[in-house]
Amino acid sequence: MIPAFPNAMRVEGFMGGLLIGLAAAIMLLGLGRIAGVSGLAARATGIADTGAPRNVAIAFVLGLPLGALLISQTLGAVHVSFPTSIWPLIIGGLLVGYGTRLGSGCTSGHGVCGLSCLSPRSMVATGMFMTSGFVTVGLLRAGGLL
């Protein structure tokens, strides 16, 4: 359902990763918080009523598309390729929303922030969502859905 992607972006990936790490470092050292997107997004929308101050969460969440816009406006169009059917987006979105709240974090909070300080909770969570992702995509491929 999504076309295969032949060419890896090692340098851009690493440089972009540095930016993401810097962003999370600013959040930690400046505001004393984890740059966890799922938690901040839930807080910004009012779905969570504990966590970061509301204005902090809203500002962070608004920054995400603005940062992407900055790249597409200065360096040229950012290539994205979405599933052609709407169903993977809806089913995937529901699972991601439910799962990240139940598991208290996503790729940013558990992955970037938690792994970098060797949090046992985050190491377990990251290991489980990565494994689950590999198995899910493997099953989709085995089932002829990719």
Next chain:
Amino acid sequence: MTRALIALLSGLLFGAGLAYSGMSDPARVQAFLDLFGQWDPTLAFVMGGAMLPMAAAWVIKSRLSAPLAAPAFDLPGTATLDRPLAFGAILFGMGWGIAGLCPGPALADLAIAPGDVAPFVVAMFAGMAVQRFTSSRSQKPTQAGPK
């Protein structure tokens, strides 16, 4: 106001990093998870890059009594391994694999391909709301990670 601006700067750099690294592309993320297809290792380089500033930040943090622009550190616990953590991570991984999207790239894509990502974002917030209203029991930490 200062705090909101710092958070905006953090979000801005985060979103720029996602777009620049190729992580805003669902096909590329899904290709990382596709071990039996045309595997794309880019995500591993992104994670590696992100670890360096954060590892330094944790060292600096250990020498600070408070953050630079807030009264105190407010970080989630790191030790407790429980069932919700495991189930949540497994469900999240399934959705991540099915759509090729996690929350950060999905929100960043609102500026790149709003029409394409909209169904995912709406469904994601719906999933978050469902979780909130079905978890009648104990209060849960709102974010991931470390102390």
